[in-house]
Amino acid sequence: MESVVHLQDAGVSLGGRPVLRHVDLLVQPGESVGVAGPNGSGKTTLIRAVATLIGIDRGSIEVLGSHLGATDLVEVRRSIGLIGHQPSLLSELTLAENLEHVARLAGLDVSRVANALDVVGLAGAADRRAEAVSFGMKRRVEIAHLLMTKPRLLLLDEAASGLDESAHDLIHALVGSVCGRGGGCLVVSHDRSQLGELAARVLSLSGGRLERVT
Amino acid sequence: MTFWRQAIEIARVDLVVERRIGNTLRITLPFAVVALMVFPIALGLQLGVVSVVGIGVFWALAILFGMQVALRQSATDTRERRDLQALLGVDPTARFVGRCISGGSLMVGFMLTLLGGMIVLFDPVVPPGAWPVLLLSTLLVAIGLTELATLAGEVTTDLSNRTVLASLIVAPLALPLIIGASQSVAALERDTGILPWTLLLIATDLALAVAGVALARPLEEATR
Numbered sequence: 001m002e003s004v005v006h007l008q009d010a011g012v013s014l015g016g017r018p019v020l021r022h023v024d025l026l027v028q029p030g031e032s033v034g035v036a037g038p039n040g041s042g043k044t045t046l047i048r049a050v051a052t053l054i055g056i057d058r059g060s061i062e063v064l065g066s067h068l069g070a071t072d073l074v075e076v077r078r079s080i081g082l083i084g085h086q087p088s089l090l091s092e093l094t095l096a097e098n099l100e101h102v103a104r105l106a107g108l109d110v111s112r113v114a115n116a117l118d119v120v121g122l123a124g125a126a127d128r129r130a131e132a133v134s135f136g137m138k139r140r141v142e143i144a145h146l147l148m149t150k151p152r153l154l155l156l157d158e159a160a161s162g163l164d165e166s167a168h169d170l171i172h173a174l175v176g177s178v179c180g181r182g183g184g185c186l187v188v189s190h191d192r193s194q195l196g197e198l199a200a201r202v203l204s205l206s207g208g209r210l211e212r213v214t
Numbered sequence: 215m216t217f218w219r220q221a222i223e224i225a226r227v228d229l230v231v232e233r234r235i236g237n238t239l240r241i242t243l244p245f246a247v248v249a250l251m252v253f254p255i256a257l258g259l260q261l262g263v264v265s266v267v268g269i270g271v272f273w274a275l276a277i278l279f280g281m282q283v284a285l286r287q288s289a290t291d292t293r294e295r296r297d298l299q300a301l302l303g304v305d306p307t308a309r310f311v312g313r314c315i316s317g318g319s320l321m322v323g324f325m326l327t328l329l330g331g332m333i334v335l336f337d338p339v340v341p342p343g344a345w346p347v348l349l350l351s352t353l354l355v356a357i358g359l360t361e362l363a364t365l366a367g368e369v370t371t372d373l374s375n376r377t378v379l380a381s382l383i384v385a386p387l388a389l390p391l392i393i394g395a396s397q398s399v400a401a402l403e404r405d406t407g408i409l410p411w412t413l414l415l416i417a418t419d420l421a422l423a424v425a426g427v428a429l430a431r432p433l434e435e436a437t438r
Binding site for chain 2 (some may be wrong): 037049051052053055073074077078080081082086087088090093097101102104105106107149181199
C-alpha cells in the first residue's frame with residue numbers, strides 16, 4: 001500500500017538558512033502523526049513542504065504516492081487539505097459565499113455549502129461577512145471547507161489553538177473522517193497535549209531535525 | 215472547461231470584493247475626476263488651450279490613476295489566499311486570466327468614465343474620425359495596462375514593498391501603450407495614418423497576454 005507522506009533525508013533552506021535537516025517521516029494510510037516543537041523549530045516549514053507549497057533542497061518527498069518534482073502538482077494538491085496559522089477567508093465575502101467560492105473553484109456542487117455550514121454549527125451565521133466574525137468561527141468555516149472537499153491528506157498547523165471545546169471536537173471528527181477513508185494526517189503544534197488527542201504517535205522537531213518518537 | 219470555470223469564478227469574486235470595498239469607484243475614480251477638473255480651473259477662461267490639451271491630459275491621468283486601479287489586486291493578495299487556491303488545484307494560468315478579466319472590466323469602466331469626464335470638461339478639438347480611434351485606443355490601453363499590472367503583481371508576490379516594486383515594473387513597460395495611444399490620435403491630426411500606432415497597441419497587448427499565460431505557472435512556483 002502506498003504511503004500518504006514519505007520524506008527521506010529531506011532538507012529545506014529559507015533565505016540561505018537551513019530550516020529542516022535530514023528529515024525522515026512516514027505517514028501511513030489511516031494514520032495521524034503529530035509533530036511537536038517550539039516556535040521557530042521548522043513546524044510550519046515542514047507542513048508547507050509536505051503541502052507542496054515550498055520545495056525541498058535535498059532528499060526526497062513523496063505525497064499520496066507521487067514523487068514531487070516528477071509530478072504535475074495540481075492533481076496532488078487537490079487531495080491535500082490545510083488549515084494554517086491564519087484563516088484564508090476573504091473578509092469581504094460572507095461565510096456562505098466563501099464556501100461557495102471554494103466549491104466552485106474545486107468543481108464541487110454549491111448545494112453542499114448549506115449542509116457543511118450546518119455541520120460546523122454556522123447555519124445561522126451564513127450571511128455574516130468574514131470580517132465580522134470571530135477567529136473561531138473562521139476556523140469552523142475552514143473545517144466546513146475540508147468537510148466538503150474531503151482531502152486524502154490533512155495538514156493541521158496549530159489548527160486547534162484558540163478554539164473552544166466544540167470546535168476541538170470538529171477537528172477530531174475531521175481527523176477521524178480523513179483517517180477513516182484511508183487518508184493520513186500530519187498535525188503540528190507547540191502544544192503536546194493537543195497532539196496527544198489528535199495523533200496516534202508524536203514526533204519532536206527541534207532545530208530543524210525530527211528527533212525522537214514518543 | 216475547468217480552466218474557464220476557475221478563471222470566471224476568480225474574476226467574479228474579485229469584482230464582488232471590489233464592489234464591496236469600492237477602491238476604484240469610491241477612491242480612485244473621484245480623485246481622477248478631481249484631477250481632471252484641476253486643468254480647466256488652472257487654465258482659467260482660455261477655452262482654446264483647454265480644448266487643445268484635453269486628450270493629452272486624459273492619457274496622463276488615465277495612465278497615472280489607471281495604474282492604481284490595475285495594481286489594486288496585488289495589494290490585497292495574501293499568502294493564505296494563494297495557498298488556498300493552489301491546494302484547490304487552481305491553474306495559475308486561469309488565475310492570471312481571471313484577474314485580467316476582472317481588472318480589465320474595471321479598467322475599461324474607469325477609463326471610459328474618465329474619457330466622458332474629459333469630453334464634458336475640456337470639449338476637445340479632435341480631427342474627423344478621431345472618436346472611434348480614441349475609443350479603440352482606450353480599450354487597448356486598458357487591456358494592456360491590466361495585463362501588465364497583473365503580471366507585475368505575480369512577479370512581486372511575497373516581497374515586501376511589493377506595491378512600490380510593481381509600480382516600478384509597470385511604469386517603464388507601459389511606455390509602448392502610452393506612446394501608441396497618444397500617437398494614434400495625433401497621427402490623425404498629421405494625417406499620417408493610425409495603423410502603426412494601433413498595431414503597436416495590439417502587439418503590446420498580445421505580447422503581454424502571451425507572457426502572462428506562459429509565465430503564470432513558473433512564476434507561481436518560483437515565488438513560493
